[in-house]
Amino acid sequence: MGLQFIYFVSFLSCVTLLLFFFHDLRIKNFRGPFVSLIVFLWFFSYLTGQLALSLNLALSTDFIIKIRYSSSFYTLIFVGILLVYITEGTRAARNLILVSIGAQFMIVVMQIFVHHLAYPLLPTEYHSAALAIFNPSYFRIFISIISAIAGLFFAVFFYQFLVNNIKNLPNGILLFLSLIVSMLLDSFIFVAGTRWGSFASTFSSHIIFKTLIVSFITIPLSFYLNRFQRIGHLSLNRGSLDIFRMLASLEEDLEQANKELREYALNLEKNVKERTQHLIKANIKLEQEIKLRETTEDKLKVAISKLEYLANTDALTGLYNRKYLEEVINIITAQSKRTGLTYGVLMLDIDHFKSVNDTYGHDVGDNVIRILAQTLKEKTRNSDICIRYGGEEFVILLYNCDLNYINQIAQNIRHGFMNKKIPAATTIIQKTVSIGTAIFPTNYNDLMKCIKYADLALYEAKETGRNKVVPFNETL
Known part of the structure; x- marks a missing residue:
């Protein structure tokens, strides 16, 4: 177990560092490697999940935690999307979520193709491996896609909510909270939809090992964002993100509007009296003009009617x-x-x-x-x-x-x-x-x-x- 744990931590650390490196390239306008890594993580998460690769971490003789490789890579996908949201804004994060959804549908198509079309053509010795990896469970796939979409969007919006409403906590804690809550939401939807019979035990296990994974990844993520802050690529002060700049601008506009309203209120009574007198005079004049106009229009209608009659009628x-x-x-x-x-x-x-x-x-x-x-x-x-x-x-x-x-x-x-x-x-x-x-x-x-x-x-x-x-x- 010791070697397996070291291998797992080393591999996860390397992939995490690779994610940060590709994100640094993305900031320098080399976007392709980062997007490719996100797609690769989706396929790697699927492959390790189908093979049920996991690490059993024994905290005691009676308490063993199973850490899934697929969940680790899945968490890194959430980290990547949060990175893009924090450094580039809402539109870039939304586009990356759409790429993630596309990757999931590609996995579904791959499962269907291999299982229903390519499987009969494979040599007999490959059948068991193909069934283990590509045997589709359509309801499970559907629940997986729904939980992933919900979790990805929730991670972005929940982080935004925390930044807006919690002013004194360090950014690392906010990142940890947004990741862990969104990952647990994903687990809740997935476990409730696919393993209801063992929901309590399975979901409890997910809470523990996902908390460990998120805790492990949040530390380098915080250092990475602080590095950005130091070299000038990003200021993580409240209100620095594109959506928060908009909110700050809106607050300034509202304050200016309130100031103008207060100034207007001081002169409101005087303005109302002056305008009331003006409206009374204008109304009297308007009534006189309306009466004159009605009288003139009545006379004009009679005259037009007479002219039309005379024009179309023989006088004799x-x-x-x-x-x-x-x-x-x-x-x-x-x-x-x-x-x-x-x-x-x-x-x-x-x-x-x-x-x-x-x-x-x-x-x-x-x-x-x-x-x-x-x-x-x-x-x-x-x-x-x-x-x-x-x-x-x-x-x-x-x-x-x-x-x-x-x-x-x-x-x-x-x-x-x-x-x-x-x-x-x-x-x-x-x-x-x-x-x-x-x-x-x-x-x-x-x-x-x-x-x-x-x-x-x-x-x-x-x-x-x-x-x-x-x-x-x-x-x-």
Whole structure:
């Protein structure tokens, strides 16, 4: 046991010194050897664990401590990550933890490959060795990865917590506490997940031999960091790490903010009174401006509404004008295409209207036009559109109708206007209308074209005797 103990201590010391040497190279921008050593330690920890290499340290005849080689190398990995965190900061430590996780997954892939693919190809004499080293226990592997990830991150954060909250302890003790607590957390997760039946005895053994290993490694680690402090690579005073510099800066910012708040509080009452008076005056002025604006906006809305009405309405009849027709043509066309609705198109003209103006004057002529407009309103629906197209010509767009309905409305208008008695000087006159009809989009899918077709039908009505309704057909 004596030679084994000397060999173990010597080997662990050499690997520890090699870790410090490679870390010194890393500080000088030679990062590769240090990262390679961390990966090597993961594989070496796995190999010695699979082979169950250990050292039995007999403190008495009844009390024997089993020190595992794998746990020793595992502890050195934690030491390496803490070194990187202390000397380089959070981001570098996080990257090294990710390298460690990658190494573990490489070990898993190696186990699966050798056991399931390469094992059948090995000579028979190598089978027992391959099973001892590469026989995978997937649940055990999963628990090992989870405990390692938890332990690595906890070591970094717990060390940071100790530095933040314990001001008087030497850095070596803080390193010892962060390493031992994180290693015991790792052991707790691993033993609870893989050896629950013997949890108490196994975990007790882990506590003892990991405490010994951490104690052994913490001493040279403290000297190594003190050397860095002496040669100027690192100042380990509180607040020197990148995260602590941020915290110190934050404390300074908070102190400055508190100072400004205290100064502001001294003048707060005066400022509040001045601003209150200013706000009262501004509020009174704002209310006056709002009332004035509301009044102006109401008047403007009424004026705009009147302008829109006048722009789209014929002054003599109160019907829509030709401008309005031009605006709604696209709307009606789109609605018809979307819904499949048809529109009846009527073109009306007062028969012999010029003789009314010549005989009785334009006042009577205007009255005739007004009476025809009133007749159109009486004989059509609210959904229909009546338009004074120009002079004594009118256009009517009948919503959602067929040919029979179009003819019925046209005849109702013709008869209704023919029966109107119109005062003219000292006499009463009666007038008639001629009407041409078309249907959109049945006759054509262009509404303006259908209005022209209705105009052709109107021309036919006038040419064949007037006072009649003529529907459009292809012969016109």
